Amino acid sequence: MAGIYHTLTLQADSFLIAFYRITGYSLLDYFIGTMFVAFLCVTIGELSVSLAIRFNKRYLDSMAKEIDDKEMLALTAYQAGDKDSYRSLNKEATDAWGKQFFTMAAYSAGILWPIPFALGWMQTRFSGVEFELAFPFSLIFGKSVGYIFTFIPIYILCRILFKYMRPHLPYFKGIQIFLNSRDTKESH
Amino acid sequence: MRKIILVFCSMLLFFTYVAPFILPGDAGAVTLEEAISQAAKGTEKGYINPDAQKGYLGIPGGPKVNPFIGLLWAVWVGWIFSTVGAFGGIMAGVGHMTVYGLGAYANTFKTTAPDLNKFITDSIRVSNQWLVGLSALVSSINYHRQKRLVPALGVFLGMGALFATLLVVFTTAGKIRFSQYQGWFGLCVFVIGGFMVYEMTPKGQASKKAAQAAAKAFEETAKTKGRIEDQGVETLKWSLIKTEISFFGQTFSFSPIWAFVGGFFISALASFLGVGGGFLYVPFLTSVVGLPMFVVAGTSALSVLIGMIFAIFNFMILKGVMVHWPLIGIELIGIFIGSMIGPRTGKYIPAKVLKGIFIVLALYIGLRYTLRGFFGIQML
Numbered sequence A: 001m002a003g004i005y006h007t008l009t010l011q012a013d014s015f016l017i018a019f020y021r022i023t024g025y026s027l028l029d030y031f032i033g034t035m036f037v038a039f040l041c042v043t044i045g046e047l048s049v050s051l052a053i054r055f056n057k058r059y060l061d062s063m064a065k066e067i068d069d070k071e072m073l074a075l076t077a078y079q080a081g082d083k084d085s086y087r088s089l090n091k092e093a094t095d096a097w098g099k100q101f102f103t104m105a106a107y108s109a110g111i112l113w114p115i116p117f118a119l120g121w122m123q124t125r126f127s128g129v130e131f132e133l134a135f136p137f138s139l140i141f142g143k144s145v146g147y148i149f150t151f152i153p154i155y156i157l158c159r160i161l162f163k164y165m166r167p168h169l170p171y172f173k174g175i176q177i178f179l180n181s182r183d184t185k186e187s188h
Numbered sequence B: 001m002r003k004i005i006l007v008f009c010s011m012l013l014f015f016t017y018v019a020p021f022i023l024p025g026d027a028g029a030v031t032l033e034e035a036i037s038q039a040a041k042g043t044e045k046g047y048i049n050p051d052a053q054k055g056y057l058g059i060p061g062g063p064k065v066n067p068f069i070g071l072l073w074a075v076w077v078g079w080i081f082s083t084v085g086a087f088g089g090i091m092a093g094v095g096h097m098t099v100y101g102l103g104a105y106a107n108t109f110k111t112t113a114p115d116l117n118k119f120i121t122d123s124i125r126v127s128n129q130w131l132v133g134l135s136a137l138v139s140s141i142n143y144h145r146q147k148r149l150v151p152a153l154g155v156f157l158g159m160g161a162l163f164a165t166l167l168v169v170f171t172t173a174g175k176i177r178f179s180q181y182q183g184w185f186g187l188c189v190f191v192i193g194g195f196m197v198y199e200m201t202p203k204g205q206a207s208k209k210a211a212q213a214a215a216k217a218f219e220e221t222a223k224t225k226g227r228i229e230d231q232g233v234e235t236l237k238w239s240l241i242k243t244e245i246s247f248f249g250q251t252f253s254f255s256p257i258w259a260f261v262g263g264f265f266i267s268a269l270a271s272f273l274g275v276g277g278g279f280l281y282v283p284f285l286t287s288v289v290g291l292p293m294f295v296v297a298g299t300s301a302l303s304v305l306i307g308m309i310f311a312i313f314n315f316m317i318l319k320g321v322m323v324h325w326p327l328i329g330i331e332l333i334g335i336f337i338g339s340m341i342g343p344r345t346g347k348y349i350p351a352k353v354l355k356g357i358f359i360v361l362a363l364y365i366g367l368r369y370t371l372r373g374f375f376g377i378q379m380l
Helices: A002-020 A026-055 A057-079 A083-112 A114-126 A137-141 A147-168 A172-187 B002-022 B032-038 B067-083 B087-099 B102-107 B114-133 B136-145 B151-172 B178-200 B202-223 B256-273 B277-288 B293-318 B325-346 B351-375
Strands: B234-237 B243-247 B250-254
Touching: A002 A026, A002 A114, A026 A057, A026 A083, A026 A114, A026 A147, A026 B325, A057 A083, A057 B250, A057 B293, A083 B067, A083 B087, A083 B202, A083 B277, A083 B293, A083 B325, A114 A147, A114 B325, A147 A172, A147 B293, B032 B114, B067 B087, B067 B325, B087 B102, B087 B114, B087 B178, B087 B325, B087 B351, B102 B114, B102 B178, B114 B178, B114 B256, B114 B293, B114 B325, B151 B243, B151 B256, B151 B293, B178 B202, B178 B256, B178 B351, B250 B256, B256 B277, B256 B293, B277 B293
Parallel strands: none
Antiparallel strands: B234 B243, B243 B250
């Protein structure tokens, strides 16, 4: 399996590095190429998490309902002035929340898993590249930063961009409609 | 609200500019290249063979983690996340330390190359943080949409988290031997196991019974209320001693100082061990501070995210700690697969049986790591 991974990395390398050689200006090319890699990570992550949402929709809905019901019961007890009941129900709601929190943790993995592979590939190409920082950022982050520091803000920008693009993209348009219908159902 | 933002920004600027200067220098952290060059050369355990094939982190002769085992263990972690919850983070840590052999490898350099021992230990810590810390990412965005974020609470939790992570990173990066880390990790797991045992006792179950009775009493009244999301949280009064918020027509209060203290200690634990932040914030805020769960949930998720981002950033960007990216990637895939399988299998295994299994695991891991780490006693 390590051999397969190594082969895949080599094949991906020849594909990905092409995006770092577009204009001929090294700094501009670096940011264009990194933006492409980041956008690829966003798209693949969105694809995989959409599978999770479709696959476990009923389970996610039941968890959300359990938390809603328990939260409402705790609040009702608080309003009635029954502190003991409020504390017990609050704890139940907390336990239910804990389960949902960690389920969403695992789903976050579905969104984020391409990033370490992208960073692993970037490490093979750009580990020695340093970007000098101007004052006052140099006081906080040091005199220079590497590829990780540049990748993360670009990834965040790509995520924001994808959010606006999603309603217009095939397949993702359907996911957006599905998510919107859930939001509408919950608000009623 | 403006006052809160002003205080927060001032303190953030203060800590980020001043903290690195007033805290111990670089805590003795060296780069990987320096650690390898300083290590004794040879072919025995605990020595670096420069001619050997590169393994973990690119260290010559380092262990090559089998991606298939990494994937399988991560599926197990993801399964736990989606069936039980918090214990998955501990299992992720066990994977890094024991299952993949990284802990045993780090230990071989205890006397021959202490800097390399500490570097690998830091790498294990940050690997744990990557897997567990970014868990709050999706949750935080959802809670913001549902108007569940309490700015005043989040600010003080965040300040506690920021200060704690800076303190932990700048005082421990490059200073912690693997055996010390293993000992503290084991102690934490042991304490968690203790809490899980308590919850199974009649006294621990009493709260559950009280909740069931209370639920019956208030069920009908609760049905007549509107949607929680329709209301949103509003800050009524703010001071360092007491802050009041209104929600659903009710007023709740909390002390920002307690929020800061809680944020500090929980974040310190999470930054040091790589586990513990996610499931400690909410119980702390609901049980100790007394806030209702629906108010703290989103804010806590955001605090976990902020704390872990600070910790990962400080370790990796400021201290140069490295992680093995392909391993992290494979683990994330495994966790995702496990979380998809979990809901499908949960109905076949009673919750009590699951809890029992994890109690046994927690006590075993806790005892084994604590004895091994602090006393060098190898048990089972």
